[in-house]
Amino acid sequence: MQKAELNKGDPALGVVSELKAELAGMARQLADLTGTMHTIIDLLGSIRADGWQVRAVAESMQISAALAADGRYADPKSLARFNRRMYSQQGEDGVIAEIFSRIGVRDRTFLEFGIGDGRENTTRFLLERGWRGFWLEGSPGHVDHARDFFRPYIESGQLSILQAFITAENINDLLDEVGVPQELDYMSIDIDYNTSHVWKAVNRTSRVACVEYNCTLPPNEPVCVPYNPEAIWDGTAWYGASLKVFEQIGAAKGMALVGCDLVGVNAYFVKHDEAFGKFREPFTAETHYEPPRFYSFGAQHGAPTTPKHWVSE
Structure with missing residues (x-):
């Protein structure tokens, strides 16, 4: 055409x-x-x-x-009023200082899992006050930054840093590898998804422990995510365990739940024989639970994007 x-x-x-x-x-x-x-x-x-x-x-x-x-914030034995932030994310520095002011310091040793690049965690303030300790972190990049930034402490033998992805199966071998003693003054575990499973597996003891709980879960329900050694946090509320689960794990380790921070992120434990008479009782999740207040300061943890199955402990 x-x-x-x-x-x-x-x-x-x-x-x-x-x-x-x-x-x-x-x-x-x-x-x-x-x-x-x-x-x-x-x-x-x-x-x-x-x-x-x-x-x-x-x-x-x-x-x-x-x-x-119930008078928890007026109780002089409560820890909720002592949140102070030097290097910690949620004011742990102040709570840790208050705990040791009540029970005293012994060998000034610490162990922390999940330290990021070391600049913001619960033990940097202890390190800079003469404590000696061990850091474990899964991110190679974060460990490189930490080793560079804290080089003087490493060279003096005051700090050891190990890069490894932590699981319930390898944690004690990793602690043996870096030379962590059987007893410490302080331990912190913040590895998001598997925190409860790893703390249960750890064979070291500490006089004080700080662990991250899932404050979106009812405090009286002993539930947690199923163990998955390869899992990482997906940014939602699908992580960790309820405060009741940590209360039970702590009790099995001879530790009492003595408080939580005001933001609703961390729970604090002290050896039973050192806790009585010095902290608010009873040492239960119902007594010490704090709700999620981090919503006031930033984005919230959304609901999981796919159906999940919580595990009862």
């Missing part, structure tokens, strides 16, 4: 040009509209997230008011 050709003077040529111009204009308008739609969608998502956070903060305040009714 032959195609018709338009001469320069043909009126149809002007019509075609006008149509092209109109189509180009419509395409630009459509692009602008698409951009505006994406902006609106992002704004709606932000509004939804902000609304979730406001609701979470309101719920946390209601829970806090209910908990305060």
Whole structure:
């Protein structure tokens, strides 16, 4: 089929040009509209997230008011009032200092799992005050930064750092490898997903322990994620264990649950024979549970994105 050709003077040529111009204009308008739609969608998502956070903060305040009714925050034996932050994420520095002010310091040794690059954790302040200890961290990059930043402490023999991905099966071999003594003054475990399983497996003892619990779980329910040696935290509430699980693990290790930080992240334990009369009793999850207040300071842990099965302990 032959195609018709338009001469320069043909009126149809002007019509075609006008149509092209109109189509180009419509395409630009459509692009602008698409951009505006994406902006609106992002704004709606932000509004939804902000609304979730406001609701979470309101719920946390209601829970806090209910908990305060039992006098926990006025009790001089409570630890909740001592959150102070030097290098720690959630004010652990102040709580640790208060605990040792009550029970005393002995050999000034510590062990911490999951230290990041070392600049923000629960034992840096102890290290800089003359304590001696051991750090274990799974990230090679974080360990390289820590070894460089804390080189003087490593060279003096005050600090040892081991890079390894920690599991319940390898933890005690790793501790043997780096020369961790059987008894320590302080131990901290924050490896997100498998914290409860690893603490249960550890064969070292400490006078004081700080472990991360899952505050989104009811404190009276002994539930945890199923053990998976390869699992890492996915950023949701699918991690760790309830405070009741840690209460039980601590009891099996001869330790009493003596408090939690105000943010609802860490639980603190002290050897039973050193805890009585010095901390708020009874030493139960119901007594010391603190709700998730980290919503007040940043993004929340969302619900798991796929169906999960919690394990009863």
